[in-house]
Structures are given as structure tokens and as C-alpha cells.
Amino acid sequence: MTRLADRRWVLKGLLGGGAVTVGLPLLDCRLNGNGTALAAGAPLPTRFGTWFWGLGVTPGRWKPTTLGADYDILPELESVAKYKSKVSILSGFDVLLDGKPNFPHQTGGPAFRCGVAPARLAFPGVSFDTIIADAIGATTRFRSIELSGIAGDDNTLSGRGPGQMNPAESSALALYTRVFGADFADPNAADFKPDPAIMAKQSVLSAVTDERRALEQQLGAADRVRLDQYFTAVRQVENQLTLQLQKPEPLLACKVPKAPPEFPVAHDVEETIHNHEILAQVLAMTLTCNQTKVFNVCINDSASSLTRAGSTTSHHQLTHDEQIDEKLGYQPEATKFIADLMKAWGTFVGILDSIPEGGGTLLDNTLVVAHSDSDFAKVHSITNLPVMFAGAAGGRIKPGVHIDGKGEAVSRLALTAMQVMKVNIDRFGTGSMDTNKPVTELFA
Amino acid sequence: MPLHHRLLAGIATLTLAALPAGAAGDGETLGFLVINFAPAVYRGDFASDCPEGLSATTDEGFLLTQTPAERARLLKPENAKELEQRWKIEFTSGPNGEEICRNPRSFIDDPRHPIHKPVQSKIALGMNLDDNVDGSATPLTCKHQTFTGTDGEAGVDNQLYRAMGCAKAWRGTDATGSEMQIKYNAYMKDGLHNYLIELKGVNDRRNDPEVEVGFYSTEENQLLSANGGHLAHQTFTVTKNPRWHNVLKGKIVDGVLTTETLDHFTVDWFSALNGPFGAANEYAFRRAKLRLELLPDGTLKGLLGGYLPVETTSAQARNGGRGVATNGNRDCASEYKSMLIHADGFPDPVTGQCTMISMANDVVAIPAFVLHPEPPPAKTAAAE
């Protein structure tokens, strides 16, 4: 490929449905010398995501015994052994209840995400991933993408409160269709013509937003909040339409994948693991093609309804009913489920790390916060919550260390993640989880 | 709920209900869906059964007609195309465009398609069908060798097994099963034809001197499980066509049901069979009887013994035309000849050639509800 001396592109009248033609500069001359940023100076996007699994880890088989870098790998972390330098382990951080009940499997996850334990069986606030999406999600087609390994669009920990959760997609084909279907504008496409149909759609949406004032006047405070959410959602679609009318920045690594097969899943563990993998592959290319910068994955649900074919019981039941094997020191069948889930985590990290981007990989330009709902699920313990930070967030974070929280609140981790993602926030959490101290050892 | 309906096939819960001895009246009625109904294949010691090895497949048969030098030449990779054309087309065709699977009779004298190697060992699955144990000729049968049954029964007549028991597609292996059986049973899973069994007047499932056995066709299909397996306790209605109602008297001794012999035992078969002009789609046995074990889990397992027309049974096997010989690699003409040679039932009055062959089908059936349309079944063993 030869380098072009300059970029040339011509924009003909947008309104009136005229075509826009762009002479495409060859891709590698759009990048700076290191390939780590676009020539115009905009750095490659930094992505953020969460990865949740239900029912914790096995005591003595997950938490490294050494601290700092090059921590030792125990059996349940084997799958990330080869990515050790890109994965940090955060142990010893606690969910603090402040007198509220510990709802089995319904407290740990929401508390980690919202910085406060729920007082009743409802999502207790705004999840920190939503705060990040609010800050960085406006410039992409999708503010955030939520995925579930098992069936069920309510398997989600991302949202603003009860009735305001972001539903999760469990079908890789449906995700693919949503992202790479008819409305996808390939950032590397040779020419770009703003679609008059989209212009027309955009022009019409204001008729919807016009209704706001008249409606608001009739509603009580609580309903006004809900109306507000609705109009926020409308704004997101308006935003998408606006973005679709602009030529997207080319992205070297973005290659439109083939559509995945239809794969119906319920909650069988092997099907879920497979489903998670194909979802992750579509997600990885979604991120690479900059269709979103924020994602939330829940591979199973908090109480883990996962089952194994031929078994009369479920993961959840096993954690409570199965006896601890005297010789092994743990519950064999329950632990098998955890092993499967941790292997899937390794697969996820590997998929992100397999996409070359800039001088490194997609994982290097991402921060993934993985966490569970409990530590030792058998006793619903929410202290020492297992948390992992994967990725280098474009160089903003120093990964590959094991840090002991020594009983500090988990909200410190959420605050850290938000600050890494450059959200303008200096404190997070409520009550004894209210903190203004990020984990600075993680900052680059 | 009638007690027998509580039996659950496939789940290890046993609820055998013993009815009081001498319970008066009708006794219970037990219904079944047949899930296995294909020629029984006894795979004993291979060296004893088939000391000369398996019979030739079509391509092997073709190569056997060539000189060793020619054989070696044709087997070279550069001659693969020529080999294929010759065994698939030339070898399976007759001089006037006949084809060995559609017109096997045209190849009776064609030495390229010899009789299959017969089974040599003494043991076979089957029943004694001709009232003697030495296989000597009777008014209804031709002289033939008999087998000993797997349970020690003497005088077992199963010439079909003798003819086909060393043919690869029939015999199969313990690991893969028999292609022929898999195909026959798949027809039933696919709903091409299905059969029902009904036992009436069962007072005692272990020992009952008088039981009525019905074996019927049904046009209705079955529901399969998510894994493609059979499911018990479905409901089926017997066909309205009285030709396919077969009722036999039987008795149960130590849990094994045996029946009298029914002279005409006919059920339907899905495809047109090459037979005499106007042959119906039927599986028409002569002198058939059943021997079925009532297993604790509620299933029936055993044999149907009887005579099938050579034409019918050969046609069933080669259903599909030349593809059976090429893709299936079965020499239909050899099969047909083998069946003719070993035929042992119902000699033609003029030529003396036996037109039927003794055989036995595996029968396995799972619990089902068998309902009857109006009018009730017509044909029984005793003259009406």
C-alpha cells in the first residue's frame, strides 16, 4: 500500500438527498506512526465492560496466596494464567450492609454495582456501568450492550433502578442482527452516502419530543421520572440517527463477522458456556467496530439456575446441599460449575485479547470489571467478594497485580473503574460504602 | 387411574401390581406401540457363522469377476474413475438396460452375481414354524436345514437369516448395529408405517392361560423426545382397514407370551413393493406367531416368526433402486438369488420352487394406549 500525500474528500449537499462521496484515504496513512491513534489525533476508543458470574468461587482454589505482580495461579484461575499480566485480582473487598438484610444472591451483585446494599428486593440505585455509559456512550451507536449467557432478558445488573434496567440479549444471532444488520455503517466502507430515509426519520422524531411538556404537566413526580427515562431513550435513538448520517471513522481492526448460527439456550451449563462464547465473539467485533464502548455480561444469574444434563439438581442447589468432600476439601459437583464459569472467563478474556488493535489488542484498550454475587456461595458470604480487573484501558491502568482490600468497601473498586474511564466523579457509594478513595495502586 | 397406566418406561420406578388370582371378568387390557420390527439378526461367533467371511459387496463382487492383473490395475488411483463407472454402472446393469435392484430376476443366471455366503453356524434367533425339527419337506414347506434357537429350542426355521446373515448390510457389527435394522426401524420413527399391539383379557401378567393378542397397523404418528427417542403412554387409534387387523389367541407362561399360528398376518408397509402386478403396500406374513416377554418395566420384547414372500422381503430390502447397490453397496441380485435358493415355504404347485422364506422379526414394544375406531377388528385365526 502506498501512502497518500494528503487526504481528499468531497462533501456534496446533504439535504436534498444528494450523495456524499468520499475518496477514501488508505487506511494506514490515517494512523499515526505507532498505529495507536488515528492520524487526526483521536486515540483509539477505550472500552469498559462488566462480566458477572453467579455463585462465587471455591475457598482455597481461587484467591492467589501471593500479592502484587506475578501472583500464583490456583486451579480456578488457570484459564487466565496466560493472560496474567493483563488481569488483576482484587480480593478482600467487602460489601457492607449497614444493617440491611443480606438477601441471598440478591445483595452482593447489586451492592457492588450501586455502592449500596438493597434495603428491599429491588435494584438499589444506579449501577456504575451506567454512569460510565452516560459519560462515554453518547458518541457510539449504542450507549451500552447487555448480554446474558443463559436465556432471560432480565438477567441484568445494569440499570438505574427497579423497572429501569437495561434488558440483556441472550441470542448471539439477535445481537448480530441488531449491530451488523441493516443499520450498520461499516467504518471501513469505501464510500459513504447519508441515507435520505434516515434524514427523514431524524426529522420526524422531534414530533415525539414535542409532546414532552404537555405530558409532564399531568404527571406526578414519580411518573415524571419515568417519562424522563423514556425521553432519554428517544434521545439515544436520535443520537444513533445522527451518527448514522456521519461517515464513521475508519477502524483498521473492524471486520464485519459472519452471522452466528441460531443457538437456542435455556440454562444447561454446557449450552450456556457455548452460547457465551459466540456472544463474546460478536461482542468483540461490536467493540472493535466502535458500535459501543460499554458492555455488561452476565453469564449466569446470581442464584445460578445452571444445570447439567442428566442431573437431578442445579448449581444453586448443589452449593447448599452438596457435602464437602473430606479428602478434596470442597464440594466436587458445585466446584465443577465454578470451574466451567471461570474457564468461560478465560475464554472471554482470550477473545478480547485475540483481536489486534493499534499496537496491541482489543483487551489492551478495554477495562473489564469481573465480579460475582458472593464469595463462598454456600453461606452467602458477601465479604471478600471476588473481583478481577482485566485489560489495560488504553494504558490508563496497570494490570496484572493481586491486591488485598483488607476489608475495605467494594465501592472503592467501582470508583476506581469510573475514574480510570475518566468519569468526572470523586465519590461513590452510600453509608459505610461511601468512599472517595480509589485504589491508586491500579492507576498507571 | 387403571393400575397398568402407572408403569413408567424409562424411569426406574417399579410398580408391578399383582392382581388377585382368579380375578373374574375381562382382566386388563394392555396397549403397546411397536418400536422395533425388523429381521432379527443373531451375531454369534463370526468365525462359526461366516467361516468364509462376509459376502461380497457390490464393488467387491465386481472386482471378483476380474483377473488379478486387471484387479490390480483398476485399483490404481489413476484408474479410480474407470473402476467406479464399471462397478456402479456396468456391473449393476443387464444387457437390455435391466438394473439389479429393480429387476433382480433378470440376473438369475448371471454368474457375476453369485449367491451370498450362507450362515454356517447352528444358532439363530427364530421359532419353529413347520411342526418338525429336522427341516424335512412337508406339503407347505421345502426341505431345509434348521437352527437351534438362542434359548435352545430345536428346529428353528429362519432361512432368511441363513441367506442374509453374512451380508454386511444385514449383519452389521455389535458396535454399529445392522444397517438394515436401523433403516427398518427408522421408517417407523419417521411415521411411514407404525404398528400397535394390544393384549386383552390379561388376568395375570406372569401366567395366564388365555389372552387375546392384537397386532394392528395405525396411520397415526408418534411424538419423539427431544433426543429423538421413543416416548411411552401415547395414544394411537387402530387403522380402520380390517386387512391390517391381526388377532391371535395366546397364553402367558412365566412372563412369556406365546400365540397360536395365524395363517395370514398382514400389516401395511409404506412403499410400493415390486411384486406381482397390483401388489398392495403390505407386509404379508403367512403362518405367523408371536413370542413376547412381558418385561418388568412394561415393555414387550421378543420375536414374530413366519413366512414372507421372497418377492416381498427382497423388495423391502432393495427399496430404492440402483442406489441400494451403489450407495448402499449391496448386490440386490445376489440377495434375491440367495433368498430364492433358501426359500422353504409354500412351494409353487407347478415348479415346486418354494415362494416364501422362513424368517423372524425382532419385536420390541413400549406401553401405549390403543383405541379402536368403529367397527371392531374382523380377522382372527379361527374361521369367523
Next chain:
Amino acid sequence: MMVARTVICGLAAILLAACEPAETETSGAPAGMRRLTEEQYRNAIADIFGADIEVAGRFDPIVRPAHGLLAAGTSEISVSPAGFEQAYTMANSIAGQVLDAGHRDAFLTCTPADATKPDDVCARTFFASVGRLLFRRPLTDEELMSRVAAARRATEISGNFIQGVTLGLGSLLASPSFLFDVDETEPDPDRAGQRRLTAYAKASRLSFFLWNTTPDAELLDAAASSAIHSAKELARQVDRLMAAPRLEGAVRTFFADMLGLEAITNLVKDATLYPAFVRAVKADMPEQTLRTIVHHLLTKNGDYRDLFTTRETFITRALGLIYQVPVPQQTGWMPYTFSDDSGRAGLLTLMNFLAANSHDGRTSPTLRGKALREMLLCQAVPIPPGDVDFKLVQDTNNPNFKTTRDRLTAHRTAATCAGCHKITDPIGLGLEVFDTVGVARTAENGAMIDTSGDLDGVPFATPSELGRAVRDNPATASCLVHRIYEYAIRWPIADGERDWIKSLEQDFGKDGYRLKALMRRIAVSKAFYRIAPAPGNGA
């Protein structure tokens, strides 16, 4: 046809019929905003534009409030960004179909002067007529002008009038005034200082209750003339709606909500252990329960409580696999009555209740008991504590428990467990003769199953007796009253409504526990439309 004692005592009463006592006062609920459910959305589109209009898309799931109905949840949810994405795509797709060559003549009754240019007059006519049906009230001038302007802009961009009004129609379908049922209110002439629902809002509330869809033309007309504010006209409309076949759809939706049937989509059973749980069986399972309910409560107008003892139901060949009875009819549904010795009687012994409240690979008496308590008796079961000490369960010498009852011994004997588990387990243990897919059994691992127990002091020895105990339990009937009212107002029941609910319960009894009578009482009542003032509600 029930005999209605609805003669109103008026000044000119001549007849010596009993007077209807004055309706119990109630607070009502504040004016609210309820999102349309997927079913209501689809029904509305089918009713307004025709059943052949394809509606394909994903709807934000409704969150079930704790111990409440999905119907009440509609007053708490909004639309997520992903949800609006879908709603907007669906809106444009529907609009495109409505205005395509095959459909447009039915709705676009005027022709534009020039097909490539805007025509404000024709556009306005169109939006006014479909808008009234979609918004369930006439569009305001502003709303009309805004759509006309939008259509104009879109026509200018696309050069096509039809395209312009198509997008304009899409904006109506994506509007919060369509997607939400908003309680519009006005000053109440009968109660100084208070507000009441407008006539159109009343019509919507009534239509969503009895027909689960937008008000039809006749109901809208009754609102337009304000006739619906009169008790007589309201009663007439109520009777019209209740006589229609559509009532069945609403009753089905109600019971599907009350019985939590939406959870069945994710129900799986272990395929190796329970191969009979095939797709056809799973599909027929909830339908059997709903058909049984509809037959008993609507067709026969029977006593609600008898649903727990009736042996009459419907069956398909697929369900025959589970009930292990002969089913003569080859396809479709046929009526079926369980024999007296079948051991089955009432909803609790039908497959749906048994399989939906049970694990993949084995039964759960706790789940079945909890389902009865929460769904059918409206009694909340406390959630398990977070710090349960499982050493008790672990610390047994030889955990060789044969039956579920044995396995759950700890539930009943450990002090921390028994308090709650005694509320649920005895009920479920009484149904242990049905395995996790609902197949009957007498033993488990060789040991006979003991189904004796008691429900709030009433002993039972078999599932049939349990059914009778449920029938006679006062909570059963009162729970239905609560639920149907919650369903009707689509709002959690407020404290100020308790007296009114109690009076409804009494009337329910007097009406012989008949659902139709109950629904009618609610639909013609003042309470159903009562608007309570909300704190901080401006206008």
C-alpha cells in the same frame, strides 16, 4: 345470565326490589401512567389496523413488583434505550405496512393534490383519524400541527407524500401517548376540589380491564359525548364488553399474570430423566390450565373455589404423555374428566402448577408450597435469611434420604428453618405423588410417598383433600378479589382501598364466588375510576 340486583334507589322508585347499598368509599389510586404490555400493544395494532399487520420486535420486560402482578408493574416501568430502539423500528414498520398499497385505502381517505409534495390538509385528516384511535383520545391541535409539520419535512426530503405521512404515523406509534396509558384528569364536578378521570381516560381504563386493548369506536364515542360519565351508559358499555368473546382474552391474561405463567418460557426439565417433557407438552401445559379456568369461570359461570376441586379439564395427545391416559382425539383439545380414582382434582394437580414450581431434575415441595401461598392465597413467604448455617444439613452420619420428605427433615426440625418452611413444605409434600413434570407416582426410590399434612390447621391426606382445604380456605377467595382488582387498576392496592376491597370480598361471596359478577361490580363501580390526589401533583 345472573340476576342482578342493580335497581338503584331513586326518588321515583316504585318497585319493591331491594336497594343496592351505597358503595363503600375508597381512596382510589393517584393518576398514573401505565406502559402498554406487549399483548396490549399487539391487540391495539390488530384492532386498529387489522390482524394481518405484522408486529415483530422486542418489548422491554415488565418487572413484577414484589408479591404483585405484572399488571401493577406496568405503572412502574418505562422504556429503556434498547426498548425504544425496538419500539421505533416497530413503529416505522407498522406504519409502512398500514400505508402500503394493499392497506392504505382503508386509512388514508383523502388523496394529496400532488403525490410528491406535502399536503397539509390531507395529512391532518389522516393523523386526526388514526391518532384518535392510537392515543385513545382526540389529538390536540398542537399534536396535530406537530405531526403535519413532521410529515411535511419528511415529504420534502423524500419527495413522496406517502413516505411523509408514513413517518408521521410512525411518530404517533412511537409516542408516549400511545405507548403509555396516561390517566388524564379534570376537576370532578361531584367532589369539590378533587379530580376525576376524563371520559376518554375512563374508556381506556375500562377497555384495558375487560378487553386488554384500546377502546373501540363505540367506546370512544361514549367518551366523546361524555355519556360514559353516566352510570347507566357506563353499565351499558360494561355489559357490552362483558358479553363479547374478547372477555375471555382478558381473563386469560389475568390468570396468566396471577399464576406467573411468563416464567414458563425459561422452564426446562432434564431431558435425560424426563424425556416426555417435549416441546408440544410444554406448550400445552399452561394452555390446559387456562382452558380449564375459562371453561369453569366463563362458560359455566362457576364458583371460583371449585377450581381447586374440579375434575373437569381439557387434554391433548401430548399431555396424554404426562397424565398417562388415553386421548381419543388425534389433534387439538378435547374435554376430559379425570376419573374418581385418578388422584387428580383441581388446578393444583394439573401439570402446570406441578411442573412450573419445581426443579429441572426433581420436585420442590418448598417451591410448590410457596407458589400456593403467594400466588393463590396472596400470603407472602419470607425470603430465606442470608446467614443460614448449613452445617446442620451437612452434619448427618448417613444422608441416605429416600423420599423428599426425608430430605427436608431439617427444614422442619431446625429452629431457624421451621418457622418459614412450615408455611410452605406441608403443602408441597402433599403433592409429592406427582413428580417434577407432573407424572403420578406412588413411591420414590422404592419408599412409599406420604402426602399427609395440614393447611392452616385443616388436615389432608391426599392431593384431592388438599384441594378441598384450599377451596375452603378464606384466603383463596379473598386473594382472587385482591388480584382481579389489582389487575383492573394496574397499580399496587393502596391502604385507602382496603374497605372497598373488603366489601368486594363480601359481595363476591354473595354472588356465589362468580368471576363475571365480580368483574362487573368492579367495572361499574365508582371506586374503579376514583382518582386519589397525589402529593406534589401539579395540575
